[in-house]
Amino acid sequence: MKKELENQLKNIVKKGLVAVDEPMSAHTTFRIGGPADYYVEPTFEEVKELLFFLKKENIPYTLIGNGSNLLVSDEGIEGVVVSFGKEMSEVSWEKEVVRAKAGILLSRLASFAASKFLSGLEFASGIPGTLGGAITMNAGAYGGEMKDVVQSVTVLDGDEIKEYSGEEMDFSYRHSRVLDEDLIVLEVTMKLQSGREEEILSSMKELNKKRVEKQPLNFPSAGSTFKRPEGYFAAKLIEDAGLKGYTVGGAKVSEKHSGFVINFDHATAKDVCTLMQDIQRIVKEKFDVSLEPEVRLIGRF
Ligand SMILES: Cc1cc2nc3c(=O)[nH]c(=O)nc-3n(C[C@H](O)[C@H](O)[C@H](O)COP(=O)(O)OP(=O)(O)OC[C@H]3O[C@@H](n4cnc5c(N)ncnc54)[C@H](O)[C@@H]3O)c2cc1C
Structure with missing residues (x-):
């Protein structure tokens, strides 16, 4: 079954890349994420046929760019990940x-x-x-x-x-x-x-x-974890809540910029999710402000 779909994908994506059970940690700036069942990098000429095929066959697919705003589940992603990158x-x-x-x-x-x-x-x-x-x-x-x-x-x-x-x-x-x-x-x-x-x-x-100067660029992250709530700054709320440096497993609120969650030591998506939920709960308790994630969670959560 897996081989059949792989061959069908390879029939459409001839110049670009087709991979099976591809670790998404290799395609996200967080360096986190389990395997995508299929991972495809089509060229511009191939992309329309590919997407028409996936829709016609009702095969689930997920689109990604450079993976710089994504948290991918440790259990990976069902179906086909279509990556828009250097081929386009x-x-x-x-x-x-x-x-x-x-x-x-x-x-x-x-x-x-x-x-x-x-x-x-x-x-x-x-x-x-x-x-x-x-x-x-x-x-x-x-x-x-x-x-x-x-x-x-x-x-x-x-x-x-x-x-x-x-x-x-x-x-x-x-x-x-x-x-x-x-x-x-x-x-x-x-x-x-x-x-x-x-x-x-x-x-x-x-x-x-x-x-x-301001951002922890020497650690993997997905940039600002939360959106800016109306009238506040997420980083300031997190810092004022005493959460600078707060750690769950390998994930931590950056000491350099509290708006960033960093993967400082082989963090899992579960570590990051738990950390994000803790931040949301504590900030809500202390300041009655709801933080909405800016990072997009994708895959089998
Ligand atoms: C160190 C660091 C600093 C950052 N600084 C900033 C900043 O200053 N400002 C800011 O806004 N963001 C910032 N970000 C977040 C991120 O870079 C942006 O959100 C960026 O626009 C995401 O682009 P991407 O190609 O990586 O998208 P991805 O993370 O791959 O995808 C993001 C979303 O877009 C969708 N998507 C991607 N490509 C397409 C497409 N072609 N068609 C339809 N949907 C698509 C995906 O499905 C997903 O929902 C930062 C991230 C990091 C790691």
Whole structure:
């Protein structure tokens, strides 16, 4: 049975990768996660046929980008994990409009824009995700967010390819219609402004310096664990609750930045979940504020 589906997948994904029982810890920045039954990295040409096939055959699938906002269950993921990555990372530009495929890394996209003297993506250069993941989450940092630059997004909605304008994407804080409607982001156009290359590069360098100073980048994590609650900062609430350095198994609230849970010693997804639940309970008890996870939990939880 397993061999049969593997062969069917290999018939569609000929250039890209098909793997069986692939450990997801190798594909998440948390370095946590049990095996995906099947793991596939299709090319742009293969992705539509692959997704049509999975839908027609009712095979469960999960889409991922760079795995930088994910906590994958220790028991792994049922069905097929479809990874949008380097096989889908073409980028081009015309005047002030950059067009890119969903798998491109934001760091590469921002450097590409800078090399064409285009400003607007500096804020995104240090976010370790793909463009598709950033559209899904309306990723943002240092006062900028994807919402500010997106002109249009090409998505797969069921069997249909649709194009939405930036406004139609319903972007809000760490949210877009991709999450509500299970859309698949294929391609994005972004409207930037002409600028000076040295200024764009120096602003990117400055922002990345701030990240290195403030964030525990020497440990695996998935970035900010919780969303910013209205009127508060999650990191401050966690710190004020006395939870800096709080540990469950191999997972810990970072001592450098309380907003981050880090995998400091072979943490399991269970360790991280228990830690997150403890934080939510204690912060609620002390400050009557509910923390909502920003990290997305996927797999057999
Ligand atoms: C050290 C560190 C720092 C971070 N800093 C920031 C920050 O400053 N700002 C910020 O916003 N985030 C930050 N993050 C979180 C993360 O990088 C972003 O949320 C990023 O946008 C996720 O992109 P990804 O490609 O890794 O998506 P993944 O984590 O792989 O997936 C996230 C979600 O998007 C969905 N998805 C991915 N690709 C597609 C697609 N093509 N179509 C439809 N759905 C898709 C997945 O199904 C999942 O639900 C940080 C993470 C780390 C580890």
